[in-house]
Amino acid sequence: MKRRQAGSTATQFLLWLLLLVNTAGIAYYYYTTEVKTKHIPNLVGTWSGVNLTVSDEKGYKTWNDKTVTITEQQDRRFRGTFTYADGTKNFFGVIYPDNTAFTWVSTPSHGYVHGRILGDNTIGTCYVETWEHATAGCATLERQ
Structure with a gap:
């Protein structure tokens, strides 16, 4: 036992x-x-804010109503439109694997938008273009 x-x-x-x-x-x-x-952040929505730029052609400019609309997103890839002084452009972009940084491009443009997700409803975007129309500018955009 x-x-x-x-x-x-x-x-x-x-x-x-x-x-x-x-x-x-x-x-x-x-x-x-x-x-x-x-977890990949969802960027779909309408974003707006103030855009501050500098260039040889236009000097220092403040654009008070920068509006970007991200219309669709699949995983890290997204598409949208933005409105500016000369009209509306379509763009497409990607969110980097860190889930904070992103980049988008537009077919007729010569520059890139680099951005950061600053919060659930806030992003920072900076546009840089070289050559004849060299420009640099940044905007802090809030989801509407």
């Missing part, structure tokens, strides 16, 4: 509890480092 040692039930309980806590810790670590960081 086997005899149980005193305290073995308590020891087994503590071992199971330690295993459970350890497993929960590993799951939490995986969630915060793998799942949560891979």
